Amino acid sequence: xxxxxxxxxxxxxxxxxxxxxxxxxxxxxxxxxxxxxxxxxxxxxxxxxxxxxxxxxxxxxxxxxxxxxxxxxxxxxxxxxxxxxxxxxxxxxxxxxxxxxxxxxxxxxxxxxxxxxxxxxxxxxx
Numbered sequence: 001x002x003x004x005x006x007x008x009x010x011x012x013x014x015x016x017x018x019x020x021x022x023x024x025x026x027x028x029x030x031x032x033x034x035x036x037x038x039x040x041x042x043x044x045x046x047x048x049x050x051x052x053x054x055x056x057x058x059x060x061x062x063x064x065x066x067x068x069x070x071x072x073x074x075x076x077x078x079x080x081x082x083x084x085x086x087x088x089x090x091x092x093x094x095x096x097x098x099x100x101x102x103x104x105x106x107x108x109x110x111x112x113x114x115x116x117x118x119x120x121x122x123x124x125x126x
Contacts, residue, residue, distance in 0.1 A: 001025045006061050008038075021061040028067045028123040032078065033057050034115045047084040047116040051091030054119045059095075062123060069095055071123035077105040078118040088117070 006021035007013055013020065021030045035050020036043050038057050044050055062068055075096065079085065085105060096103075101121070110118055 004065065006064050008057055008061060020057070021065050023065045023067075026124055026126045028062060028065045028071070028125075030058050030061050030121045030123070032076075032118040032120040033061075034110065034118050043112075043114045047079065047081075048087055048090045050115070050117050051088060051119065054117060055091065055095050058119060058121055062121075065123075067123045067125060070099055071125050072096070072099060072101045072121045073124045074122040075101050075103045076120050077103065078108050078110065078120075079105060080108065080110055080116050082107050084116060 001024065004023035005019040006023065008020040010020070012018075018031055020033070021028055023029075033054040034043075035047075035053040037053050038060070044053065059069060062071070075092075077088065077092075079088070088105075110116070
């Protein structure tokens with residue numbers, strides 16, 4: 001099966017050499033996505049707003065690939081402060097509350113200091 005590459009148009013995709021998502025067969029792998037507003041390109045202050053923005057971008061990539069959030073089987077959250085875990089559900093529960101994919105959360109640094117969260121997902125349509 002041919003590999004399908006999905007781009008969000010981010011200049012970092014060409015600069016760094018990655019795709020927003022890669023579809024291989026029944027699988028869709030969505031790259032780590034930070035919280036920049038997809039329309040204004042601004043980075044909100046709130047981790048919840050950043051999470052919502054990341055999920056918008058991820059949702060668009062899934063849709064372009066022929067998938068949906070209902071197909072997500074794995075999600076990984078990267079947060080810069082463990083306290084963010086306590087409020088993250090405000091962004092993620094409306095999307096994943098009924099789907100309940102396998103999940104991990106890692107506390108780590110991100111590329112820019114204003115980034116508080118990065119989210120990556122894997123989806124499967126079998």
